[in-house]
Amino acid sequence: xxxxxxxxxxxxxxxxxxxxxxxxxxxxGAWIILGAAVILLVIVIAxxxxxxxxxxxxxxxxxxxxxxxxxxxxxxxxxxxxSTTDVPRSTTAASGEGIMPQVVCMNLQAAQDLIQRSGxxxxxxxxxxxxxxxxxxxxxxxxxxxxxxxxxxxxEGDAVLSVVKTDEPNPC
Numbered sequence: 001x002x003x004x005x006x007x008x009x010x011x012x013x014x015x016x017x018x019x020x021x022x023x024x025x026x027x028x029g030a031w032i033i034l035g036a037a038v039i040l041l042v043i044v045i046a047x048x049x050x051x052x053x054x055x056x057x058x059x060x061x062x063x064x065x066x067x068x069x070x071x072x073x074x075x076x077x078x079x080x081x082x083s084t085t086d087v088p089r090s091t092t093a094a095s096g097e098g099i100m101p102q103v104v105c106m107n108l109q110a111a112q113d114l115i116q117r118s119g120x121x122x123x124x125x126x127x128x129x130x131x132x133x134x135x136x137x138x139x140x141x142x143x144x145x146x147x148x149x150x151x152x153x154x155x156e157g158d159a160v161l162s163v164v165k166t167d168e169p170n171p172c
Contacts, residue, residue: 102150105172108163109138115159123159144170
């Protein structure tokens with residue numbers, strides 16, 4: 001038995017056993033995942049940076065603050081007695097000082113907004129249960145105690161608000 005005659009092959013011939021395989025395009029799946037990750041990162045940065053806004057304390061008009069008379073530091077009552085005091089912006093916003101408003105039984109976001117309107121930008125909050133939970137979404141927390149008491153002069157970071165989750169037992 002004899003072998004069939006062999007013929008030579010031309011370079012680039014489809015039957016060339018030593019021909020280079022066709023080149024592949026880059027891995028498009030990896031590029032899609034990388035692109036999506038970059039877009040997600042840009043969105044997260046935009047949200048974090050964009051949380052500031054129109055709460056410009058210098059440009060806002062004078063604010064009316066409800067201030068409870070400071071007597072003793074007792075547990076908050078369900079019906080606080082209060083008076084109304086105007087806090088002039090010109091003296092508090094420039095110096096970073098203000099008068100501590102009554103914020104007990106308010107949600108944390110509203111309490112922080114009121115403190116900022118009184119002229120102090122930075123206030124602190126802590127978990128009143130002692131569990132050390134972070135207050136990520138401020139609207140989900142209720143202020144159950146404040147330090148210092150309403151009516152006291154405060155500076156940046158002096159206001160400390162003790163909070164619990166809105167669905168937890170509280171005196172409010």
